[in-house]
Amino acid sequence: MTKKRALISVSDKTGVVTFAKGLVEQGIEIISTGGTKAVLEEAGIPTVSIEEVTGFPEMMDGRVKTLHPKIHGGLLGRRDLSAHIKAMESHGIQPIDFVCVNLYPFKETILKDGVTAAEAIENIDIGGPSMLRSAAKNHAFVTAVVDPKDYERVLVELREAGETTFVTRQQLAAKVFRHTAAYDALIAEYLTDLVDEKEPESLTLTYDLKQTLRYGENSHQQAAFYQDALPVSFSIASAKQLHGKELSYNNIKDADAAIRISREFEQPAVVAVKHMNPCGIGIGETIDEAYHYAYTADPVSIFGGIIVLNREVNAQIAEKMHKLFLEIIIAPSFSKEGFEILSSKKNLRLMTLDFSNKNQAIKDEKVSVLGGLLIQNQDLVEEAAENWQVVTKRQPTVDELTALEFAWKAVKHVKSNGIVVANSHRTLGIGAGQMNRVGSVQIAIDQAGTMINDAVLASDAFFPMGDSVEYAGKCGVKAIVQPGGSIKDQESIEMADKYDIAMVFTEIRHFRH
Structure with a gap:
């Protein structure tokens, strides 16, 4: 019976010596490369070099070492097909039964300050994902291990039964493809950003599990919290x-x-x-x-x-x-x-x-819908009050303008239809999520109560008619900020003039659904 073999080549060497020792104790021969080989041999673990297996030297600064038929043939060959076995025998290919590989630290590299594109690209692993994918595809016969957390699980099964179970190999294979997909997604995102591609034909996203939640919005819903892979x-x-x-x-x-x-x-x-x-x-x-x-x-x-x-x-x-x-x-x-x-x-x-x-570069925000995903950049448009247009007979006072600026910052975060009544230092009333704008105005003003005197009002979108302005004027609102842009803007302007309200248009809408 051919001796079982394991190929070990890892960037993260956590636990690898213990794992390799455990494999050797089960009579498994270790193939290794570069730094991993040095670490294992220093720990007294005998290894076979990749060059001994392939008969071909490493070259191009290690870019080419495992991309060889004697490696991938040993990983992909099916042990239950005579044609595969014959091909392996005729070409001197020995089966490889275990692959323990984790990848060049691409994520860690691009998170470093001042990293260059050349440094990032050099840390794109080619051979590692190729070996993992080959092993995972052939998981009926090959155990692929990409996560040090799984070392002990593999060793326990080997000690108990002399081999891993099919269920374990299947689960580890699924983890491999999740891992390589996430790895490639980060590379794709990096290179897409590098060339400033705004709407790529495919969107590749990857997130890491932060925590499993007890439940979702309601107790009968399952939920989990994932964090952006680049935090x-x-x-x-x-x-x-x-x-x-x-x-x-x-x-x-x-x-x-x-x-x-x-x-x-x-x-x-x-x-x-x-x-x-x-x-x-x-x-x-x-x-x-x-x-x-x-x-x-x-x-x-x-x-x-x-x-x-x-x-x-x-x-x-x-x-x-x-x-x-x-x-x-x-x-x-x-x-x-x-x-x-x-x-x-x-x-x-x-x-x-x-x-x-808080002012770091902000990524686009993504919202799921049935059957798809919406993506947009965040509502972080630069605004200045000096660019606002006063459309009424009365100009806002300095104090009113200060309050309008505060209210405008607040209303962009209120669910539409959004209305904020405020003074210069606090919100007084908030109307959110109503199906008509005047309803939100009434809620915000009612909440403000007696504090409405000398208050200002902000609306996240234009008033479709003059009723909201009329209600605000009757209740004592002194100034209004809104985007403008309705075909009935003039109706709102005339109503503001009637109640001696100063009204400004920003020409920027802040819907938040």
Whole structure:
């Protein structure tokens, strides 16, 4: 009986010596290359070089070494077909029964600062994926191992039965093809970005499992959280959880919404989110002041919400938040006292996030639909109030213009039809997700209550007619910001003039569905 052989060639050498020793103990001969061979021999493990198998030297700086019929014939040859066995015998090809390979560190290379295209391309593995794919295709006879986590599983089966089970080989083969597909997807993404291709004919995406979730939006739905294979540091996926129970599906979506809103502000800001919509946004000279404004914006809806602060959580704010039922608090850091106060709540999730990277290059956002995927760049258009057009007889005052700028930043994060009533430092009322715009206006103004006096109003899209402006004017709104662009803009302008409202057009819409 021919002695079984294993080909081992790994970039990540974690656990490889133990694994190789275990194979040798089962009478398996080891074929190896380069650095892996040196590591194994230093550990006293006898190996056969690739050159001895192929009769051909490595060349071109190691680019060509395993791409040879004596390697791939040994991997792909079917042991149950006489024609394959005959071909192997006539060409001096010995079967290879195990392949333990992991790939050149392409991902790690492109994540380095200042990496050149030449360095990235040199770290594209060719031979490794080829051997893995050959072995995985022929998994009826060959065990393909790409993940060090699977070493022990293989060794246990060998010790117990002298071979791996078909189910194990099948599962490992599936992992190989997932691994090589993800590897190729990163290469495709890198090269596509390199040539600035905006709409490639095929979209290749890859994500890494971050956590399995207890359930999805509802308890009867299964769910999992995957992180971009090239992590975005300013994201809920990269936030570090310091305390509290595991995040849920809805927690993650709400936290993502809150983080996006917080990106709008440089000054101390606090954002409270409930069901993907802001329920309170406050800015101030200090983070304590910003928190006060965010909380008083809607002290009812904040119950069970998520709060993001763009400054450290101190003891004073912690004491106030401790009195509330909250799901998550995210901040750049927590003071020692602040953390001690909040961590006394067993289930409250406390998370830190690197706000220094909030302006990093942002990837396109992707939304699944039945049978497909929508992709667009994020709504990060640069806007300046000096480019807005005043369309009414009355000009906004300096204070009104400051409030309009704040409200405009807030409304772009409200689900359409989105309306925000605000002053210069906090939201006063928010109308979200209504099927008609005047309905959202009524909700936002009703929520603002007596604070409507001297307030301003922002609308994420144009008013289709003058009824919304009329309602706002009757209730005391003093200034409005909206994109404009309706065929009935003049009706809204005349209604604003009737109620002495200053109204500006931005010519930019901010729908958020």
